[in-house]
Amino acid sequence: xAISVDTFFLSxxxxxxxxxxxxxxxxxxxxxxxxxxxxxxxxxxKLAIHLGISRITVTLAYTELLANDxxxxxxxxxxYVSDNAPVPPSYTPPEKxxxxxxxxxxxxxxxxxxxxxxxxxxxxxxxYPFIYGQADPSLFDHANWRLCALRALGQKDFAALTTDxxxxxxxxxxxxxxxxxxxxxxxxxxxxxxxITLGAQNALWLVTQILLNGDRKAAIEDPCYYTxxxxxxxxxxxxxxxxxxxxxxxxEQITDDTxxxxxxxxxxxxxxxxxxxGRRRALLERAxxxxxxxxxxxxxxxxxxxSAPSPALKSLDRDGRVVYVGSFSKSLxxxxxxxxxxxxxxxxxxxxxxxANVLRHPPGHIQRTVAYFLSLGHYDAQIRRTAKKLHQRRTxxxxxxxxxxxxxxxxxxxxxxxxxxQADPSLxxxxxxRSLMPQSVLVEPGAPFFAAQNRQHNYYRLGxxxxxxxxxxxxxxxxxxxxxxx
Amino acid sequence: xAISVDTFFLSxxxxxxxxxxxxxxxxxxxxxxxxxxxxxxxxxxKLAIHLGISRITVTLAYTELLANDxxxxxxxxxxYVSDNAPVPPSYTPPEKxxxxxxxxxxxxxxxxxxxxxxxxxxxxxxxYPFIYGQADPSLFDHANWRLCALRALGQKDFAALTTDxxxxxxxxxxxxxxxxxxxxxxxxxxxxxxxITLGAQNALWLVTQILLNGDRKAAIEDPCYYTxxxxxxxxxxxxxxxxxxxxxxxxEQITDDTxxxxxxxxxxxxxxxxxxxGRRRALLERAxxxxxxxxxxxxxxxxxxxSAPSPALKSLDRDGRVVYVGSFSKSLxxxxxxxxxxxxxxxxxxxxxxxANVLRHPPGHIQRTVAYFLSLGHYDAQIRRTAKKLHQRRTxxxxxxxxxxxxxxxxxxxxxxxxxxQADPSLxxxxxxRSLMPQSVLVEPGAPFFAAQNRQHNYYRLGxxxxxxxxxxxxxxxxxxxxxxx
Numbered sequence: 001x002a003i004s005v006d007t008f009f010l011s012x013x014x015x016x017x018x019x020x021x022x023x024x025x026x027x028x029x030x031x032x033x034x035x036x037x038x039x040x041x042x043x044x045x046k047l048a049i050h051l052g053i054s055r056i057t058v059t060l061a062y063t064e065l066l067a068n069d070x071x072x073x074x075x076x077x078x079x080y081v082s083d084n085a086p087v088p089p090s091y092t093p094p095e096k097x098x099x100x101x102x103x104x105x106x107x108x109x110x111x112x113x114x115x116x117x118x119x120x121x122x123x124x125x126x127x128y129p130f131i132y133g134q135a136d137p138s139l140f141d142h143a144n145w146r147l148c149a150l151r152a153l154g155q156k157d158f159a160a161l162t163t164d165x166x167x168x169x170x171x172x173x174x175x176x177x178x179x180x181x182x183x184x185x186x187x188x189x190x191x192x193x194x195x196i197t198l199g200a201q202n203a204l205w206l207v208t209q210i211l212l213n214g215d216r217k218a219a220i221e222d223p224c225y226y227t228x229x230x231x232x233x234x235x236x237x238x239x240x241x242x243x244x245x246x247x248x249x250x251x252e253q254i255t256d257d258t259x260x261x262x263x264x265x266x267x268x269x270x271x272x273x274x275x276x277x278g279r280r281r282a283l284l285e286r287a288x289x290x291x292x293x294x295x296x297x298x299x300x301x302x303x304x305x306x307s308a309p310s311p312a313l314k315s316l317d318r319d320g321r322v323v324y325v326g327s328f329s330k331s332l333x334x335x336x337x338x339x340x341x342x343x344x345x346x347x348x349x350x351x352x353x354x355x356a357n358v359l360r361h362p363p364g365h366i367q368r369t370v371a372y373f374l375s376l377g378h379y380d381a382q383i384r385r386t387a388k389k390l391h392q393r394r395t396x397x398x399x400x401x402x403x404x405x406x407x408x409x410x411x412x413x414x415x416x417x418x419x420x421x422q423a424d425p426s427l428x429x430x431x432x433x434r435s436l437m438p439q440s441v442l443v444e445p446g447a448p449f450f451a452a453q454n455r456q457h458n459y460y461r462l463g464x465x466x467x468x469x470x471x472x473x474x475x476x477x478x479x480x481x482x483x484x485x486x
Numbered sequence: 487x488a489i490s491v492d493t494f495f496l497s498x499x500x501x502x503x504x505x506x507x508x509x510x511x512x513x514x515x516x517x518x519x520x521x522x523x524x525x526x527x528x529x530x531x532k533l534a535i536h537l538g539i540s541r542i543t544v545t546l547a548y549t550e551l552l553a554n555d556x557x558x559x560x561x562x563x564x565x566y567v568s569d570n571a572p573v574p575p576s577y578t579p580p581e582k583x584x585x586x587x588x589x590x591x592x593x594x595x596x597x598x599x600x601x602x603x604x605x606x607x608x609x610x611x612x613x614y615p616f617i618y619g620q621a622d623p624s625l626f627d628h629a630n631w632r633l634c635a636l637r638a639l640g641q642k643d644f645a646a647l648t649t650d651x652x653x654x655x656x657x658x659x660x661x662x663x664x665x666x667x668x669x670x671x672x673x674x675x676x677x678x679x680x681x682i683t684l685g686a687q688n689a690l691w692l693v694t695q696i697l698l699n700g701d702r703k704a705a706i707e708d709p710c711y712y713t714x715x716x717x718x719x720x721x722x723x724x725x726x727x728x729x730x731x732x733x734x735x736x737x738e739q740i741t742d743d744t745x746x747x748x749x750x751x752x753x754x755x756x757x758x759x760x761x762x763x764g765r766r767r768a769l770l771e772r773a774x775x776x777x778x779x780x781x782x783x784x785x786x787x788x789x790x791x792x793s794a795p796s797p798a799l800k801s802l803d804r805d806g807r808v809v810y811v812g813s814f815s816k817s818l819x820x821x822x823x824x825x826x827x828x829x830x831x832x833x834x835x836x837x838x839x840x841x842a843n844v845l846r847h848p849p850g851h852i853q854r855t856v857a858y859f860l861s862l863g864h865y866d867a868q869i870r871r872t873a874k875k876l877h878q879r880r881t882x883x884x885x886x887x888x889x890x891x892x893x894x895x896x897x898x899x900x901x902x903x904x905x906x907x908q909a910d911p912s913l914x915x916x917x918x919x920r921s922l923m924p925q926s927v928l929v930e931p932g933a934p935f936f937a938a939q940n941r942q943h944n945y946y947r948l949g950x951x952x953x954x955x956x957x958x959x960x961x962x963x964x965x966x967x968x969x970x971x972x
Contacts, residue, residue, distance in 0.1 A: 016637055020858075024861050024863070026863075027861070027863025027866070028666065028861065028863075030863075032669075068867035069870060069871075084870065086866045086869075086870065098806075099806030100805040100806065101779070101807055103830070103832040103833065106697065106745075107697070107832065108702060109695060110836065111695075111836050111839035111840040111843060112835055112836060114839070116842070119650075121651075121652070121654065124645065133650070134648075134649075135648035142641065142644065146636075149639055150632075150639070151502055153631075153635055153636070158623050158628065159610065160821075161821055162621035162623075162819035162820070162821045162822075163821045164821060165821070166607070168607065180514070180517050183518075184517075198844075198845040199845065199846060201844075201845065202844060202845040205843065205845070209595060210594070210595055210597070211592065211593070211594060212594065213594045215594070216594060230843055234843065259592075288586075291587075293587070319587055320586065320587045333647070333649075334648070334846075335651070335850035335851065336648075336849060337846060337847070337848070338849075344585050344587065346589040347589065347592075347593065349598055350597050350598060353597035353598040353600070356602070357602075357691065358687075358688060359685065359691070360684070360687060360823060361823070363821060363822060365821065365852070366851070372506075375513070376506060376509050376513060377509065377510070377517070377551070377554055377556055378554065380513070380517060381555060381556065383572075384570065385555075
């Protein structure tokens with residue numbers, strides 16, 4: 001039997017080259033059982049005419065499928081589904097029936113329903129996306145990233161790509177972080193004191209598992225990164241949410257029974273406050289006095305375009321009391337999912353064992369790609385280009401904010417990629433944000449950042465890492481109008 | 487000041503092109519503070535002669551560094567470290583001091599010290615690596631993997647590469663698994679019933695967190711995959727290790743108070759036993775009778791070169807009682823770290839929330855690359871090529887095992903990539919394995935697979951997924967000699 005040429009059509013939405021699409025259509029037809037062993041494919045000429053593409057494209061696709069043993073060729077008589085082609089399943093899938101499992105009893109731990117809000121996945125379709133922490137194609141050095149990834153895919157790097165590191169990491173990446181990244185934050189660390197994680201969030205999660213349980217108490221900043229609060233809730237520890245001021249977390253507010261202090265000194269999340277050196281020392285002293293650990297989330301320190309960043313808390317730590325969390329997700333792109341933990345060896349040993357138990361290790365190819373991107377200098381070059389652009393956007397932001405009479409609640413003196421805003425106390429920014437979506441404006445309501453007992457609804461965050469400069473003013477004009485006539 | 491040409495040298499161990507190495511040396515020199523703003527680089531001619539390479543290579547490296555603003559050019563007078571080049575840190579790293587933290591008190595949960603053994607990272611240097619579950623460069627379709635990864639790195643896929651999926655996955659990969667992979671195991675599932683994980687181990691971990699706590703009881707196979715036992719230990723549940731027989735887990739041995747049953751019906755790990763259809767039905771019935779969940783780890787079902795695999799337990803499940811764990815790590819390579827969970831929607835909803843909390847999502851680029859590799863048919867082609875090779879190696883294995891009088895304890899009737907072996911009960915295979923390492927033979931002692939109270943020391947596993955066919959016989963000869971004169 002011959003397979004009809006009409007089975008084939010090119011989808012306008014399809015990805016990849018024409019050759020790849022044809023290959024894919026045929027492979028899927030065989031794997032799904034629509035095309036059977038021995039059936040004849042349309043001639044390359046016929047299929048090319050039918051699809052309106054060049055014949056060589058079809059021939060190349062057929063040749064590739066021949067090599068993979070999906071097709072066989074019988075000389076001049078054409079191509080057939082090969083005898084060795086994969087066989088589709090012979091059993092028919094069962095009817096869908098109702099679960100008899102009582103899920104409310106079977107699920108012993110609930111993880112849904114926390115503070116972490118759902119974000120719009122289609123933010124790229126918005127005209128005025130004041131979204132935070134996403135990748136801007138106009139800022140990301142895609143070409144060099146691609147080259148580094150390609151290099152990490154080479155034969156020479158086969159082991160780095162495919163290997164089972166068990167509880168270890170790519171030595172090249174660890175070495176680079178130890179020798180170049182950390183010294184720029186004033187930190188010295190040996191490889192045994194560094195662990196690669198699936199992003200900063202994963203690093204924070206590892207920390208909560210090792211340092212906290214139902215008998216312990218954590219101090220967090222209020223407002224703070226909501227996912228951290230969800231992670232702490234799952235660890236069942238007691239949570240003390242301490243209101244931050246214009247200099248970040250006030251050390252004197254930390255109670256004596258605190259075991260772990262979570263802080264974001266470079267740019268407080270979300271208020272963007274930078275902790276001055278004096279307070280950093282005071283915080284370390286307070287931690288020493290009450291024998292508490294400090295977890296320093298040093299996110300976004302690279303975005304310091306207004307003035308140089310202060311040395312990390314970790315660089316001032318003489319006790320081994322600070323666990324440092326770094327990330328590449330913000331400075332490169334969030335889909336990368338790569339961060340790192342720095343801490344004393346006994347701590348990192350536990351974090352390594354836990355990570356190995358939960359997921360073994362972050363994929364080797366990604367680790368190696370980042371190692372190349374860093375060591376070739378692309379990373380620093382990208383940071384500088386991005387900072388320059390963010391600086392320009394920040395200037396436009398502040399002008400437009402002032403022109404439209406909006407109120408800034410916090411804007412990092414060192415730079416950053418967002419401004420923390422305040423509306424009239426009578427307003428609920430969640431509903432304002434919703435009302436702006438039909439006008440293609442995306443702003444982030446601030447309420448989820450606050451602890452439940454102290455939730456304030458008139459704050460919001462304006463990110464400027466993904467919005468084009470010329471969209472800033474018109475976007476803020478729409479926002480200002482919505483705030484005046486909510 | 488000019489930078490001396492003698493600062494530059496090519497390392498014979500360096501990775502990448504000559505151009506990349508030069509770029510790297512200069513960028514690192516600037517970032518580490520060895521090269522200062524305004525310093526003059528050697529002329530391209532001088533540096534080329536010094537390194538013994540072509541001048542154009544040096545010029546290309548300089549041009550790239552110029553574009554990245556590491557260097558500036560002053561017309562014909564040459565290249566200088568740019569005024570805008572990144573500045574090294576100005577503070578000096580502190581002296582290393584002793585921790586004052588009491589780690590035995592500060593660490594509230596220990597994760598080290600489980601059953602999971604350390605594996606030799608340098609196994610590729612062994613001549614006779616009877617190792618299990620690692621990538622063999624001679625079997626892996628590196629070229630097409632590279633093409634798929636490259637395609638996923640293209641401009642068109644920018645969003646898939648960089649995007650923050652939050653708690654979601656790449657829709658292309660989910661669709662392929664739902665439409666093609668699962669039907670081949672007799673399973674139908676909607677996208678809401680599928681979650682991508684960081685490998686099968688991460689999938690199992692998610693399951694233990696949701697279904698088990700200190701009040702629950704899990705039944706596991708004995709012997710079984712040791713990391714699963716470590717994961718269950720951390721969940722604090724009661725563990726019932728049930729001895730498997732030649733057909734895998736005997737359902738009648740599962741006690742009435744069991745809440746979750748972990749099983750590997752395709753190839754019992756590590757004995758390689760395949761559970762017959764009758765027992766699969768009996769197991770499901772037993773689970774229904776005692777209202778227990780079943781977690782089916784369907785690893786290696788693709789390696790069925792001796793006869794077709796049985797339908798998955800999940801395909802027989804009418805109750806929503808089976809959680810299915812699939813993986814690409816074994817069939818592609820372990821460094822990939824990609825697997826998936828299939829289960830009823832209420833369960834997957836919790837697993838999704840937990841995964842989001844712990845690590846958000848597996849990196850988008852990897853998900854998209856696998857989606858392409860699957861949909862273009864490369865995956866199935868690779869499976870077939872691999873199965874053919876494994877079949878040949880298996881034949882050689884069995885011949886050599888028989889010729890040397892070694893004793894098979896279990897060998898999958900459907901195929902697989904390892905044989906479960908038994909030595910004289912007086913022997914400790916851990917010490918035999920150690921004694922074979924200087925002879926470049928790597929075998930895996932079986933003791934860690936057994937539960938502590940029932941640990942047997944005379945078993946071992948022979949993997950044949952990474953050993954060349956002609957190395958099998960000489961390797962087993964060395965093993966046989968060591969077993970005779972331990």
